[in-house]
Amino acid sequence: xxxxxxxxxxxxxxxxxxxxxELMEKVARKVIPDYDIYERSGFPRSIPIPRVxxxxxxxxxxxxxxxxxxxxxxxxxxxxxGDMGREVRIPLLSRIILEIEGQGLIYSKQKGMFVEETxxxxxxxxxxxxLREGRSYELALLRVDTVGNSxxxxxxxxxxxDSTYGAVRDIVTRIVEKRDGRIWNWEGDGGLxxxxxxxxxIQATLCGMEMLHELFLFNLLGSEMPEPLSVRLAVHAxxxxxxxxxxxAAGDTIxxxxxxxxxxTKPDSLxxxxxxxxxxxxxxxxxxxxxxxxxxxxxxxxxxxxxxK
Amino acid sequence: MRILLFANNRKSLSKPLGGxxxxxxxxxxxxxxxxxIPSLEDGTLVYLDLTGLGRPRRQKILSMIPANPHIFxxxxxxxxxxxxxxxxxxxxxxxxxxxxxxxxxxxxxxxxRVLLYADAGATEGVFEEAPPIPPGATSEHFPSGxxxxxxxxxxxxxxxxxxxxxxxxxxxxxxxxxxxLAGAMESFRSYxxxxxxxxxxxxxxxxxxxxxxxxxxRQGASSAPLCGLRLMLWRIFYDVEESPxxxxxxxxxxxxxxxxxxxxxxxxxxxxxxxxxVFHLGKRYTRPGQFFIxxxxxxxxxxxxxxxxxxxxxxxxxxxxxxxxxxxxxxPGEGNGQRKA
Numbered sequence: 001x002x003x004x005x006x007x008x009x010x011x012x013x014x015x016x017x018x019x020x021x022e023l024m025e026k027v028a029r030k031v032i033p034d035y036d037i038y039e040r041s042g043f044p045r046s047i048p049i050p051r052v053x054x055x056x057x058x059x060x061x062x063x064x065x066x067x068x069x070x071x072x073x074x075x076x077x078x079x080x081x082g083d084m085g086r087e088v089r090i091p092l093l094s095r096i097i098l099e100i101e102g103q104g105l106i107y108s109k110q111k112g113m114f115v116e117e118t119x120x121x122x123x124x125x126x127x128x129x130x131l132r133e134g135r136s137y138e139l140a141l142l143r144v145d146t147v148g149n150s151x152x153x154x155x156x157x158x159x160x161x162d163s164t165y166g167a168v169r170d171i172v173t174r175i176v177e178k179r180d181g182r183i184w185n186w187e188g189d190g191g192l193x194x195x196x197x198x199x200x201x202i203q204a205t206l207c208g209m210e211m212l213h214e215l216f217l218f219n220l221l222g223s224e225m226p227e228p229l230s231v232r233l234a235v236h237a238x239x240x241x242x243x244x245x246x247x248x249a250a251g252d253t254i255x256x257x258x259x260x261x262x263x264x265t266k267p268d269s270l271x272x273x274x275x276x277x278x279x280x281x282x283x284x285x286x287x288x289x290x291x292x293x294x295x296x297x298x299x300x301x302x303x304x305x306x307x308x309k
Numbered sequence: 310m311r312i313l314l315f316a317n318n319r320k321s322l323s324k325p326l327g328g329x330x331x332x333x334x335x336x337x338x339x340x341x342x343x344x345x346i347p348s349l350e351d352g353t354l355v356y357l358d359l360t361g362l363g364r365p366r367r368q369k370i371l372s373m374i375p376a377n378p379h380i381f382x383x384x385x386x387x388x389x390x391x392x393x394x395x396x397x398x399x400x401x402x403x404x405x406x407x408x409x410x411x412x413x414x415x416x417x418x419x420x421x422r423v424l425l426y427a428d429a430g431a432t433e434g435v436f437e438e439a440p441p442i443p444p445g446a447t448s449e450h451f452p453s454g455x456x457x458x459x460x461x462x463x464x465x466x467x468x469x470x471x472x473x474x475x476x477x478x479x480x481x482x483x484x485x486x487x488x489x490l491a492g493a494m495e496s497f498r499s500y501x502x503x504x505x506x507x508x509x510x511x512x513x514x515x516x517x518x519x520x521x522x523x524x525x526x527r528q529g530a531s532s533a534p535l536c537g538l539r540l541m542l543w544r545i546f547y548d549v550e551e552s553p554x555x556x557x558x559x560x561x562x563x564x565x566x567x568x569x570x571x572x573x574x575x576x577x578x579x580x581x582x583x584x585x586x587v588f589h590l591g592k593r594y595t596r597p598g599q600f601f602i603x604x605x606x607x608x609x610x611x612x613x614x615x616x617x618x619x620x621x622x623x624x625x626x627x628x629x630x631x632x633x634x635x636x637x638x639x640x641p642g643e644g645n646g647q648r649k650a
């Protein structure tokens with residue numbers, strides 16, 4: 001992110017007016033591990049660093065290492081919760097937030113971080129405006145695949161297939177974005193969505209379940225296809241490298257979710273991995289049934305059935 | 310509902326509208342538009358005064374219209390600077406006051422017509438008195454039409470009426486503290502209200518454990534059956550995401566049609582066979598966790614949804630049906646379907 005002169009001035013003033021150099025260093029270590037203000041600034045350890053110089057040095061280092069937003073988030077955390085039981089009042093934070101929000105980000109108190117502003121027609125980015133290219137993050141992934149795609153493509157006119165798949169994609173996008181997820185990849189008959197924030201496994205799972213419910217209504221009322229469309233859905237969570245070009249997304253977590261969806265998921269059902277299942281809580285997990293998974297492990301299935309009278 | 314005016318010139322801001330009684334307009338400087346828009350509730354009416362704005366700024370401001378479909382936009386353009394006026398309406402605008410209307414003011418009557426055009430269903434709170442009776446309506450009974458904006462308080466209409474009630478209320482009273490239970494029932498009402506409003510329905514005559522939802526009807530059509538189906542299908546999401554109770558909440562629904570006088574408040578003295586009938590169907594006949602539909606309301610059920618309905622007997626001499634949506638597959642013995650509240 002761009003740190004313009006006004007924002008830099010506000011930051012240096014806020015930091016130098018509110019805390020000693022030791023605390024500044026401690027805050028900087030939250031975003032740059034092992035941060036050493038003396039080493040970075042070249043000041044001899046025997047001489048106390050003036051607060052303004054220390055703040056300026058931290059700013060310079062965080063901008064260079066692209067961790068400025070994380071630094072402000074840490075400052076907000078210190079401002080709200082103090083340090084080791086001691087209250088720390090940091091002035092000018094509201095103006096700093098306003099400056100950052102001028103660049104299309106918004107501070108979410110709930111998430112404790114800056115995320116992209118999505119209201120007012122702004123474009124949603126794959127990384128929520130906060131993930132950094134090439135870094136690894138703990139994510140929950142939802143994979144969607146249309147059952148019998150090749151058959152359907154052979155059997156029906158292209159226009160019908162395009163409109164049906166387009167409608168399905170619209171449904172998935174709406175459900176995913178409603179729960180703060182992002183579509184990372186979509187290729188005609190299916191794709192991959194990612195979830196990053198708090199309760200990400202629950203949100204991904206609810207998305208998959210809601211997709212089955214929406215698809216039921218779509219097949220009944222909205223679809224022009226003579227036969228109902230079926231999907232397989234899977235949710236898995238784990239470390240995943242963020243790459244803006246989603247087609248290059250790879251790694252163990254992605255391989256596992258592909259396997260979970262293609263080999264262990266029946267049509268019109270959602271399968272979640274054991275790690276995801278344990279996150280669900282009793283109300284949600286009671287709706288899943290254990291089924292045979294890889295090795296001797298169980299995976300967990302959600303599906304709908306017609307009620308008997 | 311709120312009406313906001315955004316303008317660059319002070320004259321517009323100081324005297325935004327004609328000032329009829331009961332019509333409040335909040336003036337704001339144009340620079341605050343991007344900040345305020347995201348915080349506005351659905352259905353807010355926003356006027357944009359383009360006076361004195363250059364083309365790039367004008368275009369930027371007008372781009373807010375398609376980007377915010379939940380808000381109704383009107384455009385004031387006394388200089389006639391907008392080239393494609395029809396395009397504004399294609400983008401979702403609901404009013405345009407152009408060069409030829411220069412000097413004329415936005416009257417309360419115009420605002421009301423704008424809201425009718427927008428199909429806002431949101432004229433309440435704008436006017437102190439009800440709008441005039443629609444021309445051509447001569448009897449005491451009006452077809453309720455497809456929008457709430459056309460319904461006048463104190464008159465009788467034919468509605469689709471959905472009864473919704475939580476199951477096992479006595480059991481719930483024993484198990485939960487009154488305050489906790491009150492909060493849980495309020496959340497149930499919010500759930501019904503939210504889904505009903507998407508289908509054009511409004512909750513009405515509500516007690517602690519349930520009440521009625523009214524849907525206007527036009528030529529025997531209403532989305533009330535679809536609303537009922539969605540309430541049943543989405544209840545597990547309500548349970549997991551909204552309900553403060555530890556267990557799964559069960560409720561039942563009954564749908565019928567009937568005539569009633571419509572009043573927002575003071576409903577205690579309303580006497581209506583239609584209301585009595587749906588109350589009895591919901592309270593006495595409908596089983597826990599199920600959705601019953603009277604034969605009169607079956608006419609509202611779209612053909613494609615009829616495959617979900619089965620006859621379940623008679624009520625007051627007429628056939629009744631049950632709509633059966635799919636349910637989650639659970640482990641045998643875990644109490645599929647009807648869970649205890």
